[in-house]
Amino acid sequence: MTDTRDSALLSINGLKVHYPTDEGVVKALDGVSLDILPGQTLGVVGESGCGKSTIGRAILQILDKPGRVVDGEMMWNARESGGQTLDIAIQNPDGHEMRAMRGGDVAMVFQEPMTSFSPIHTIGNQMSEAILLHQDKTPAEAREWSIELMNMVGIPNAPQRFHEYSYQLSGGLRQRAMIAMAISCSPKLLIADEPTTALDVTTQAQILDLLRKLQEEQKMAIMLITHNLGVIAEMADAVVVMYLGKAVESGPVDDIFHRPKHPYSQGLLRSIPSVQAVGHEKLPSIAGSIPHPFNRPSGCTFGPRCPSFMPGACDASVPRYMTLDGTRQKVSCFLHHPPEEVEEVPSDD
Amino acid sequence: MIAFLIRRTMLAGLTTFAISILAFLAIQLPPGDFASSYVENLLGGSFFNTAGVLGEAAVEQQLREDLGLDRPLVVQYAKWAIRVVRLDFGVSIEHGLKITEVVGQRLLNTILLAVGTILFTWVLAIPIGIYSAVKHNTPADYGVTFVGFLGLAIPDFLLGLALLWIGFAYFDISIGGLYSTEYINAPWSFDKFIDLLKHLWVPAIVLGTAGTAGLIRILRNNLLDELAKPYVVAARARGVPEWKLILKYPVRMALNPFISTLGYLLPFLLSGSVIVSVVLSLPTLGPTLLKALLGEDLYLASSIVLMLGVLTVIGTLLSDILLALFDPRIKLEG
Structure with a gap:
């Protein structure tokens, strides 16, 4: 565990993001830990509202108001490039370090290619903007580099597209332009927040291929946030499964898909329709629904929906998130490490 | 295009x-x-x-x-x-003068007052509206909102009377009119222009207060919608400094309604400012039109209506063209 932390590009530990509202505090992230290794793809999966998008925004410190990081650390390892290790969690969101990081070392691709470009500025204007902010280039050089990037991501007629507006491009082309903009400053980490959700299936496959190709060329790490397990299986090296603002299981993609340990991961995987499935058979689903944010169950938050719920254990304390002996998986479930092992339960709030 | x-x-x-x-x-x-x-x-x-x-x-x-x-x-x-x-509108019965002579100077005054008022409104409303939206639901925002509602609620002629009285009682000056007496019939000169500026600010404030308050509300709400849009988050995610980002993207989007209402300003000022013009004795067209209508001086009245109609059409045309230059999406629909 310590060695992955040392070699990680970004190591997140016990990250908590809270949204204070009039009704109470929404704990969007409630102690998430994960490591992103250089050049690898980490898939982050979970249902809507589990906080997976919040992680991406927390890394860039662009949380929607009134959300803020209240606890935990995000260690950015800049040693490779000759810098110091930087704890993103304690940086001023408007400070120089964070602005240099946004779009520079860490870039982001969003779910909605339609609305992620300003409708009244040209694609080229917005691409050049990112380049001029982070690189020592003249506007003419930025334009040249933008057109080269657009060629690289497979946008035809790049010099002409440079002067067009986002509504003149198809959804797939827009997402390609978004990716071109994201890689314009050679980021070490690309956060892709549901990059293919708004696209049709053929375009999805093309965009995923493009991301993989660029990752090989640029040697960047990708944090792929999605609810689509198929996309994860195709793209990711490692997976983190999230539930209600916490990581419940993580490990190499093959281990998670073939030997899931947490009942929630097992349920997610069972709920994928299979080509070999017998017709007219009901697709298994996870019982119940996500608890209300102000009414979280005590103990293990998945308890009330869990088929292996153990009264007296699961509702009494929170299982620790730890590596299973003999595997490369981490899991937080009393099925795998009995409650006796957990003596000092960190209080849930 | x-x-x-x-x-x-x-x-x-x-x-x-x-x-x-x-x-x-x-x-x-x-x-x-x-x-x-x-x-x-x-x-x-x-x-x-x-x-x-x-x-x-x-x-x-x-x-x-x-x-x-x-x-x-x-x-x-x-x-x-x-x-x-040929700009020959006939003779005004009431004034016994050619209509161009009756209207000319007053029309110019009305346009000057409109320009002064809109400048006052924009210079005040745009920064306050932006600030209020960016800092929404903070004490500063609540303060601006409160003052804005006050501005909307106070009748402008009352504000005019109050300013007149304050000027008279405390500073011993008369702030009515648009020109000092010695300049009223003088030909245009730099000194007359300066004298006009000295007088223009009072009616501009009086006429602009309600509009400013209204525009602050409109801009704040437009901007709040725009600030939550994904393209703003995307721009933030590529490291654009916050103020530059707000001015370049959402503010530009939120300004569209400002431009599209430019054309209606003149008729609004004319019909809305009659009382204020009477109170502040402003030599504008509003009171002239009112008198012409009361006295059935219909050549004069319809000439004024015609001129303002044409100016409004020109204003609307200009604001349409500006809008098309400003927002690339409009050309497709227009």
Whole structure:
């Protein structure tokens, strides 16, 4: 565990993001830990509202108001490039370090290619903007580099597209332009927040291929946030499964898909329709629904929906998130490490 | 873009034509015609004695022939329209002067006041609106909102009276009017312009307060919508500094309604500012139009309506063109 932390590009530990509202505090992230290794793809999966998008925004410190990081650390390892290790969690969101990081070392691709470009500025204007902010280039050089990037991501007629507006491009082309903009400053980490959700299936496959190709060329790490397990299986090296603002299981993609340990991961995987499935058979689903944010169950938050719920254990304390002996998986479930092992339960709030 | 310009200009021409027909018809509305009311007025005024020399009927007949009042309505309209295009609007019964002389200076004053008011409104409303949206739901925002509602709620003529009284009681100056007495009939010069600026700010504040408060609300709400849009988050995610980001993206989007309402400013100022103009004794067109209507001086009234109509059409055309330049999406629809 310590060695992955040392070699990680970004190591997140016990990250908590809270949204204070009039009704109470929404704990969007409630102690998430994960490591992103250089050049690898980490898939982050979970249902809507589990906080997976919040992680991406927390890394860039662009949380929607009134959300803020209240606890935990995000260690950015800049040693490779000759810098110091930087704890993103304690940086001023408007400070120089964070602005240099946004779009520079860490870039982001969003779910909605339609609305992620300003409708009244040209694609080229917005691409050049990112380049001029982070690189020592003249506007003419930025334009040249933008057109080269657009060629690289497979946008035809790049010099002409440079002067067009986002509504003149198809959804797939827009997402390609978004990716071109994201890689314009050679980021070490690309956060892709549901990059293919708004696209049709053929375009999805093309965009995923493009991301993989660029990752090989640029040697960047990708944090792929999605609810689509198929996309994860195709793209990711490692997976983190999230539930209600916490990581419940993580490990190499093959281990998670073939030997899931947490009942929630097992349920997610069972709920994928299979080509070999017998017709007219009901697709298994996870019982119940996500608890209300102000009414979280005590103990293990998945308890009330869990088929292996153990009264007296699961509702009494929170299982620790730890590596299973003999595997490369981490899991937080009393099925795998009995409650006796957990003596000092960190209080849930 | 060229096709858009041509289409819009032609539409503006058609609208102007329609306005001119309405203005012409308004002249025909009262019983009798211009000749009879002119003669009646002359006798009533009795400062003009051509009528005594030529005889009432002869003068009336002469005028009728001159103006073509005995010909069909279409011919009358054509004759009138040709004169209007040559900027000959006829004579005002009430003032006994050519209408261009009555209106000219006042129209210029009205336009100057409109420009002054909109500058005051924008200079104040835009930064406050932006600040209020960016800091929304903070004490600063609540403070601005409160002052804004006050501005909306206070009748502008009351504000005018209050300013007049304060100026008179505490500073011993009279802040009514648009020019100092020595400049009223003086030809335009740099000194007269400076004198105008010294007077213009009072009515600009009085007339602009409600508009400023309204625009702050509109801008704040537009901006709040835009600030939550994904393209703003995307721009933030590529490291654009916060203030630059807000000014470049959402503020530009939120400004569209400002530009599109430019054209309506003139008629609004005219009809909304009559009381204020009377209170502050402003030499603008509002009170003139009111008096012309009360006195059935319909040549004057419809000339004013026609001029303002045409200016409004031009204003709307300009704001449409500005909007098309400002927002690339509009060309497709226009």
